[in-house]
Amino acid sequence: MDQRIVQSQINNVATIKGSEKTVNLPENSVDKILMVDVYHEFSFPVEMIASIKKALKADGKIYLIEYRAEDSSVPIKEVHKMSEKQAVKEMKAAGFKLESNSTNLPWQHCMVFVRQ
Template sequence: MQCTAQNTTEEKDDPYNYKAGDPSGIGKWYMGREIAHVMGYQGINWLERPEREREENTDKLLQNMNIQSDDVIADIGAGSGYHVFKMAALAKNGLIYAVDIQPEMLQAMRVRQKKEGVSNIELIKGAEKSVNLPESSVDKILMVDVYHEFNFPVEMMASIGKALRPEGKVYLIEYRGEDDSVPIKKVHKMTEKQAVKEMEAVGFVLEENIKNLPWQHCLVFKKK
């Protein structure tokens, strides 16, 4: 009897539910949103596609972040390091944590880092429930088209909150779910309303939505 009661409590406290959904989703839902499959390392060429700057205006995104030379920044789900190496050049006296869960992505960045001799990048192997960063160590967190793929968004944002300094900022970049003209699968997009709802549930408040990117939201959050 005791085991049954315990299991019931655990299920009741589980913020996630499970049901069939989009073929590109994992059948796990959080606050009405289906979590998407992680894009595997096999998609690394898509991350480095020549047209990415035109489609996403990544230079404008980095301008939005107002990166200072001594900033400590973490790129969560850094992938091939597309943003990492650009940020490292701007925060030349600071540090960029490049966090990814896939060893193949980390290896790709390691090869490039050695080739280019970049010393202010630290590669971090992330986990499904933790970014594995030191507590109160980061000024800015960047998440580009990755949050919607977190298998455990509640736990991941708790980990991010611990890593972020008191006045730190989270830059949540997601393809606009409100815009049908953005040529991305629905489960890989998010609306501003959904993002704000999820962030507020884990202790973050929207500071600004910088609306100057072609396809994506640039949502800036701070801890409450």
């Protein structure tokens, strides 16, 4: 990625290596975080969401895309699905509330979380 950034002479992109527990982003530096089919894979979801919360600006939002566990017709293994109820419970514990859950994707939730 770094090579492509240099080759393409892109000046507004920086790569930052995170870890299992932190995104390693500066505090209050991000407007939006997009996580597509990844949250359910976190080994340390509590620590990661705390790190994301710290990196988000006060009015920042988390966009959480996850396969719908409520829908048995979604052709994905159950271990890779997440229900809205589960996501809301975990995000609430981290200090976020569900702002919306769009139905525009055929198999996935598109949940938007904001600070409580």
